[in-house]
Every structure is written in structure tokens, then in C-alpha cells.
Amino acid sequence: MLAYFLRRLALTIPTFLALMFLTFIAIRLVPGDPVEVRVGEHGISPERLAFFRHELGLDLPVWRQFLDYVWRLLHGDFGVSLATQQKVLTEFLTLFPATLELSFFAMAFAVIVGVPAGAIAAVKRGSVFDQALMTVSLFGYSMPIFWWGLLLIMFVSVRLGLLPVSGRIDLITYYFDQPTGFMTVDALLSDQPGAFLDALRHLVLPAIVLGTVPLGVVARMTRSSMLEVLGEDYVRTARAKGLSPGRVIGVHALRNALLPVVTVIGLSVSGLMAGAVLTETIFSWPGVGKWLIESIGRRDYPALQGGVLLVSAVVILVNLVVDLVYGAVDPRIRHGR
Amino acid sequence: MTLLDIRNLTVTFATRRGAFTAVDGVDVAVDRNEVLAIVGESGSGKSVAMLAAMGLLPKTATVTADRMNFDGLDLMALSADRRRRLAGKDMAMIFQEPMTSLNPCFTVGFQIGETLSAHLGLARKARAARVVELLAEVGIPDPARRARAYPHQLSGGMSQRVMIAMALACRPKLLIADEPTTALDVTIQAQILDLLLRLRRENGMGLVLITHDMGVVAETADRVIVQYAGQQVEASPTRALFADPHHPYTAALLAALPERATERRLPAIPGVVPGQFDRPAGCLFSPRCAFAFSACHRIAPRRAGPELGAALCHTPLAAGVPQPGALQEAGA
DSSP states (O other): OHHHHHHHHHHHHHHHHHHHHHHHHHHHHSSSOHHHHHHTTSOOOHHHHHHHHHHTTTTSOHHHHHHHHHHHHHTTOOOBOTTTOSBHHHHHHHHHHHHHHHHHHHHHHHHHHHHHHHHHHHHTTTSHHHHHHHHHHHHHHHSOHHHHHHHHIIIIIIISOOSOSSSSSOTTTOOOOOSSSOHHHHHHHHTOTTHHHHHHHHHHHHHHHHHHHHHHHHHHHHHHHHHHHHTSHHHHHHHHTTOOHHHIIIIIIHHHHHHHHHHHHHHHHHHHHHHHHHHHHHTTOOSHHHHHHHHHHHTOHHHHHHHHHHHHHHHHHHHHHHHHHHHHHOHHHHTTO | OOSEEEEEEEEEEEETTEEEEEEEEEEEEEOTTOEEEEEOOTTSSHHHHHHHHHTOOOTTEEEEOSEEEETTEEGGGSOHHHHHHHBTTTEEEEOSOHHHHSOTTSOHHHHHHHHIIIIIOOOHHHHHHHHHHHHHHTTOSSHHHHTTOOGGGSOHHHHHHHHHHHHHTTOOSEEEEESTTTTSOHHHHHHHHHHHHHHHHHHTOEEEEEESOHHHHHHHOSEEEEEETTEEEEEEEHHHHHHSOOSHHHHHHHHTSGGGOOSSSOOOOOSOOOOSSOOOSSOTTGGGOTTOOGGGGTSOOOBOOGGGTTOBOSSOEETTEEOOHHHHHHTO
């Protein structure tokens, strides 16, 4: 198991190298550099421009800049954000809990709704429910996030006034320390009445928007996996034992049907991170995604490079964890077969 | 009173391309302490008939019968819930593929224990003790350790023993074994059959053995039902059937036994069992029958009397010779 883990870990090194290279090149291909963006339309004297560029090391050849960047990374230095003068790693760690919280609730929404819905659709194959779910999940999967988000804001928040439009909590009413960075947890710890509920209310729309794509994937995967499992011999055995239909489906079939679903959930984490960039921007959610978008706008090279690398690290880590979770669900893998 | 008493059982599946009759007018009767073998090729409907008795057929199946009684209960009149409580308790079934019939995600102890808690309501401790007892009873060495094993850690023979332990958990009155040894090595086959017969003797169960192996039938069964393409073509006591088969199909099956072969090459029955779309007119076996003549291809045969094994044939055999009687009665 340990050897397997280490081998998987070693395999991520080329991925990281490629990522470093690609982000480094991609951001430099965008017209304008940090100094120009900061200066704006007014313009400054060429001497001052050259001075600032020299100060940021932007006058060096690109290959030198890349080597410097890699060299500093190898020493654990992600650099300093040009916009905030804060260490990139510190910024990331401050913002990441917000993204994590959002992603967690989005995934929870997708799983809690998607797994039972998919399972019921499989059992009632061909029914109206089945057909409706398949149609809805196809729409959910194909829905552009920004459009879906704006639609929900317009209808639920603006028209009906049911839920807040943006942010993580009502900052005018509630103010408290954030030791964990997770608003729901911090709200509970703060002892301020209503804070937790308010944090949850802020989570509902972004979580639904971000969770819609995984919901479609999870529901469809559960359904097809369940359909396959329902025809298995051991399901017939379970029925031959005289177990209740609920137990046959909910225990014997579902447990096996969930194996591919776990994989799909793991794989959709990368999609979740991509979705978070859009969702956070729409809902002004102060997380890593919104920060990355803003960094692109500011041509904040170090923040962008470091941010992308760290997000990728998270995705790779999650995929590793999924492999391990797989072993917990499927005893055949746990025992190394 | 007969333990399982089924008369004129018909099972029809609704398929995309019309109805398919998998079982067509089959009679099954088994008593306690009795071993009934149901023989036939793949696709002869022998499993489907027993799945119907267990109530395990999918919703696409329509089951009709003149009578379907188990232990004095009318199965067709029982609610789904009542039938479910019968399955696994008073009538149990084991299957052809032990390796895939056990759920890979749970320990065998858990899977046997489930039956105990579902039907007998045994508590955790009593359940665990009973599981070990059952595993020991079916001849699994080191039962306490094996109870914690997952199916993939067991061989095919061990898995089938586990399936048997599971089926026996509630001391059923009837055990249906659907080709229990087909997927196993030859050396293991004999062990499993011996085990089934011993347990049948010890518990006084009725045993229905579905098989396509005439050798197995000869060694185990008291009575035999031969099925072909969903129809019951012959029903006789085992000894009589082997001594003097009345249906040409039975005769052909017996001739294909290696022990009975006289030539260098084993005789085979040409062709395959007809499916949904290639049902011949007249006798279903006529295209493959060595004794068939023109009427066989046009007119469905009537059932002969019990002295001729209730053979479904125009000219049932007696001592290997076709008897014309039944055909003349049919008016051909």
C-alpha cells in the first residue's frame, strides 16, 4: 500500500512540471504585464517603466525568469503577490477554506440528491420519474454555470427575495473571528445567534450552482451502475434469502453500485475547481477561484502561477485519496487483488 | 401431502418483440425426503420454473398455474410480503455460479447472518455463533475465521458451501439447487453433491436438483423430470428412466453419456433448442428427433400415460421402439 502510494506520488512530478511551464507561458502570452496594467491608460515615462520592470525581474529573458521561478519553488517559495505584497502561499491558505467549504456543500448536494435519485430511477426504469430525471440531469450537466447562477440569483434572490445575492455571510449583522476559515464552523463557534443559519443561507445558491454539473454526473452514473448491479447474481441471492426490497436495493445493490460513483466523484473534483472559479465570481465568494480571476486581470504573475499550482496539487491529492477510499468501499481492492 | 405441488405451470416473458413462453405447462411435485431432478439443455426453462416457485422472476414475467402449493399454502394467493417471508426460510435456493452469487462487498458471515436476522430475528451474538455452526456443518474448515472472509477470498467450492450454509440457515423444508456443481471442478462436484444429499437426509428436506448432467441424476435423484424448450417431455422414477426412456429426447440424452457410448465418438443431438423465433410447428423436438416423421412436424403431440413416462410424443418409445398408439388417438 505504501509503495503504491509513493509510486502514485512520484507520477505526479511530471504533471507538476508541465503545469508550471504552461501557466508560466500562458499568462505571459496575454498582452500587457503587471506594470502596464497597474499604470493603466495614463502612461508613465519609459525610464520609470523600465525601472519597475527591472525591479520585478521582467526585463530578464523569459527562460531566465522561468528558471528563477522553478528555483524558488524548489525552495518552497511561491513568491509574493504583486497586488497585495503578501506571500502567495499565505493568500492561498487564507482563501482556500472558502473554496473548500463551497465545494464540499456543492458535492454534498450532488451526492445527497444524485445517489438516491439515480438509484430510484434504476429501480423504476422506464418510468416517468426515470425519464424526467435523465432529461433534467442532461440539462444540469450541459448548463453553463454563469448563466445558471445568474438565473437563480435573478429569480430566487432578486424576484423572490428568498436568499442572499452574494458573499458568505451578512457582514453588517455578524462579525466574528474566523479561526478555521470555514464560515459555517466559525459561525457555530462564535456563539452569535443566527450566524450559522445565515452562513448556510449564503451557501445554498452557490452550492446548488456549483453542484449542478456533478449532480447530473452522479445521478446518471448511479443509475447506470445500479441497473448493471440489479442484474447480478448476488442481488438474486439477496432476494432468494427473503430480504425486504429495501434491503436488497439499499444494501446489497447500492453498495456495489457506488464503486464507480466514488470514482466519478473523485474525477469531478477537478471540474469542481474549474466551476468554483465561475461560481465564486458570480456570487462574490471570496475564495481561490475569484482570486485567480482577479489575478489574471492584474497580470499578477506570481499569484496566478502559485495559485494554479496549488489548486492542481489539491486536485491530484483528492484523486489519490479517492483511490484509497475505493479500497475502503471495495474489499477486493483492500486485499490487494 | 406433497411439499411442493405445481400443476400446469406456464411462465411468459413480455419482451420487446412479443411474448416468449419460457415454461409451458410443467408439473412439479416434490415430497419431503425426496430428490427430484429436473433435466434439460440450456434454455429448456428448468431454472425459470423454479424461480417462479420461489417468486424470484422479474416483473416482465407472467406466471400462471392450475395449482401452485407449498406445504399446504397456495403460493399464488399469498401476498408478495408473505411469499418473501417464505423464501429463504421454508424454501431456499442455491445457484449455478457460487462465485458471483455472493455479494463481493460483505463478509460471508454477514451474508449468512442476514438470513438469520431476517427470518428468525436472532440477536448479534446468537447469530455469530449460529453462523460458525452452519459453516462447520457444510464442512468448511476453520469456520470462525472463514466467517470473516470476503467471497473473493474463497474458492468456488468453498463459495458453494457458503451458499448452502446460507440456504440451510433456517432449516428449510425444500431446497432448490440450480445446477449447483456446474461451475465447479469435477473433484469438488462430487463433494458438493454428497454434502447436499447428506444435509437432505439429516434435515428431511425435499431437494430439487436442476441439472443437465445425467450422471448427476443417476447418482442422486429419486424421480426425474425432463424438460425441452419449456415443455415437460417426460417424468419418471430415475431407475425406470435410465432403464427404458420413453421420449426420444431422453433417449438421446442418455445415449450421449460417455458411460453408454459404444463408438469412438460420443453421439450428439444435432441442432439446438428452439428459441423465441424459431419454434417449429408440431412437436418442438421434431427437427432434432431421430424418430420424427411427417405428422411430428405438423401436429403438437399429446401426453402419453404414466406407464410411458407421461412422454410428450406421438410415438413414445418402449424398449427403444416407437409405439404408434398415441398418434392414432390424435387422429393423424
